[in-house]
Amino acid sequence: VSDVPKRPDLEEPVVRSPALRRYVEAAAQQEYTATPLPWDRLHDAMLREARTRATRRRALLAGVTALAAVVAVALSVPSVRRAVVDSETRGEVTPSIAALDGPGSRGDLPRPAGEPSRGVSMATGADVPSTPHDDHGRTRRPGLVADAARLARDGAAEIASGNLRVAATWSGVVMSSVVAAFSGERDEIVADRRRSTRPMGAAGAEDSADVMAEAERLAVAAELALAQKDRQTAIDLLGQLVRWHSRSPQARAALLDLARLRTAVGDVDGAACVYQRFLDRYPKDAMRSDVRRRLTALERSDIACRGIDPSGQ
Amino acid sequence: MFTAPMAVEDGEGAPDVTPRRTAPAWIAAAGAGDVTAQARFFRDHRDRLASQLLRMTGDAAVVDDLLQEVFIAAFAGLGGFRGDASIETWLYRIALNKARNWWDSHRRRQRREREGGVRLTPEAARPDEDLEAIAHRERLYAALEGLPEVLREAFVCRVIEGMPLVDASRALAVPISTVSYRTRRAELLLCRALGLEEPT
Numbered sequence: 001v002s003d004v005p006k007r008p009d010l011e012e013p014v015v016r017s018p019a020l021r022r023y024v025e026a027a028a029q030q031e032y033t034a035t036p037l038p039w040d041r042l043h044d045a046m047l048r049e050a051r052t053r054a055t056r057r058r059a060l061l062a063g064v065t066a067l068a069a070v071v072a073v074a075l076s077v078p079s080v081r082r083a084v085v086d087s088e089t090r091g092e093v094t095p096s097i098a099a100l101d102g103p104g105s106r107g108d109l110p111r112p113a114g115e116p117s118r119g120v121s122m123a124t125g126a127d128v129p130s131t132p133h134d135d136h137g138r139t140r141r142p143g144l145v146a147d148a149a150r151l152a153r154d155g156a157a158e159i160a161s162g163n164l165r166v167a168a169t170w171s172g173v174v175m176s177s178v179v180a181a182f183s184g185e186r187d188e189i190v191a192d193r194r195r196s197t198r199p200m201g202a203a204g205a206e207d208s209a210d211v212m213a214e215a216e217r218l219a220v221a222a223e224l225a226l227a228q229k230d231r232q233t234a235i236d237l238l239g240q241l242v243r244w245h246s247r248s249p250q251a252r253a254a255l256l257d258l259a260r261l262r263t264a265v266g267d268v269d270g271a272a273c274v275y276q277r278f279l280d281r282y283p284k285d286a287m288r289s290d291v292r293r294r295l296t297a298l299e300r301s302d303i304a305c306r307g308i309d310p311s312g313q
Numbered sequence: 314m315f316t317a318p319m320a321v322e323d324g325e326g327a328p329d330v331t332p333r334r335t336a337p338a339w340i341a342a343a344g345a346g347d348v349t350a351q352a353r354f355f356r357d358h359r360d361r362l363a364s365q366l367l368r369m370t371g372d373a374a375v376v377d378d379l380l381q382e383v384f385i386a387a388f389a390g391l392g393g394f395r396g397d398a399s400i401e402t403w404l405y406r407i408a409l410n411k412a413r414n415w416w417d418s419h420r421r422r423q424r425r426e427r428e429g430g431v432r433l434t435p436e437a438a439r440p441d442e443d444l445e446a447i448a449h450r451e452r453l454y455a456a457l458e459g460l461p462e463v464l465r466e467a468f469v470c471r472v473i474e475g476m477p478l479v480d481a482s483r484a485l486a487v488p489i490s491t492v493s494y495r496t497r498r499a500e501l502l503l504c505r506a507l508g509l510e511e512p513t
Contacts, residue, residue: 012478012493014471014472014475014496015472015500016497016500016512016513017500017504017509017510017511017512019504019507019509019510020500020503020504020507020509020512022449023449023450023452023453023503023507024453024472024473025446026445026446026447026449026450026453027368027371027449027450027453027454027473028368028472028473028474028475029446030364030367030368030371030373030450031364031367032360032363032364032366032367032373032376034373034376034377036359036360036363037359037363037377037380037381039352039355039356041381042355042380042381042384042385043348043351043352045381045385046384046385046388049385
């Protein structure tokens with residue numbers, strides 16, 4: 001048999017092999033002699049099929065509707081933004097959580113009497129320049145977050161727009177008296193969970209779901225402790241977070257919080273070790289100059305540390 | 314057997330020049346869900362399709378189920394039938410698709426049973442049938458199972474079903490030369506599989 005189809009003769013024999021012809025005849029002679037399929041049975045089957053199709057269609061429609069609803073809710077729910085008061089720059093101000101719930105919401109920044117406002121500085125991650133603001137919330141240099149947050153005239157931090165847009169995959173908004181880290185899984189920030197403090201795709205071995213969940217649990221528990229003004233518990237929880245989950249996305253913000261809290265409770269050596277640890281761990285971080293300034297202010301730059309604690313402990 | 318209204322030109326993509334026929338009103342009614350029309354449609358085509366399915370599969374036990382699937386698919390698609398081909402050709406193509414699915418699952422089932430060491434129960438023979446004919450038929454379908462899908466379909470359509478080249482070309486939606494080539498190729502492979510002398 002040639003591999004190339006040729007123009008056939010319409011009268012060509014159907015089977016050329018005489019031996020095969022006997023087999024073909026045996027097959028061709030088959031007659032279907034069983035009781036033929038009754039119409040009623042077919043009709044019942046068609047009704048069942050129609051019902052099954054309708055059920056599948058409804059299930060599909062319900063699934064699509066539910067998915068659309070979830071997406072719509074996820075996109076429309078206003079962000080919950082939290083600002084943690086930095087006690088280090090506030091002297092004796094008690095740490096607290098000011099919840100900034102969406103556009104126009106405000107979180108009070110307790111300002112010590114007689115102390116002038118220092119203005120606001122914002123940064124959005126390693127590759128995004130910081131955006132300094134003056135006392136009146138006017139940006140001194142155009143920046144990505146200029147319109148997203150500002151310091152109002154009365155000293156309150158204010159979220160000016162619904163969503164904070166950043167170019168990087170994560171962002172940390174830092175003000176001289178407010179720190180707020182934003183999750184950045186999309187380029188539009190919709191929730192503050194204080195995680196994803198490093199670029200996506202740089203996940204380490206610890207980034208399993210369990211580690212993430214545990215680190216997140218510790219970060220949330222520390223926030224709650226702070227909200228209840230339980231500094232020591234917050235310090236313990238943040239310490240656990242940075243010791244056990246040092247490569248988790250929550251570790252960066254936890255280091256900053258821990259250092260500030262230790263400073264607030266008078267543990268200057270401990271705070272210096274944490275700042276030192278931060279600089280070692282995140283040498284190119286946007287906060288590094290701010291952290292260096294704070295470390296210098298503590299006058300413990302030559303302290304010997306073991307991890308996040310002084311060597312002597 | 315189909316009646317070919319006109320010859321199909323040979324060559325790839327040759328147009329089917331069958332005059333377009335308007336589907337009878339009762340066929341349209343069957344497509345629209347009219348139960349009476351559907352019952353009539355069913356009665357008109359049931360026996361012929363059952364025999365075709367039997368010749369496609371060689372297994373009488375599956376004919377009823379396949380027949381049911383063919384009619385369910387046909388009624389679902391009858392609304393879109395425009396008479397480009399005859400209703401028999403259109404139904405034959407549906408039957409061919411269902412038989413193709415059956416062959417696929419049959420082959421998987423055979424493989425599983427072979428792997429599991431299970432021996433298939435031979436088909437019950439009709440008392441009036443010639444034992445030699447039964448043996449031939451069983452061997453032929455076992456050999457057909459080993460053929461590529463397109464060769465098997467061409468062989469069944471052209472040789473076992475006995476369609477003229479023109480009708481087979483229309484039913485399989487391939488040019489006449491392709492039907493001819495596939496049939497001859499299938500014949501060669503079957504002769505080899507059955508240990509018969511190859512055609513010259």
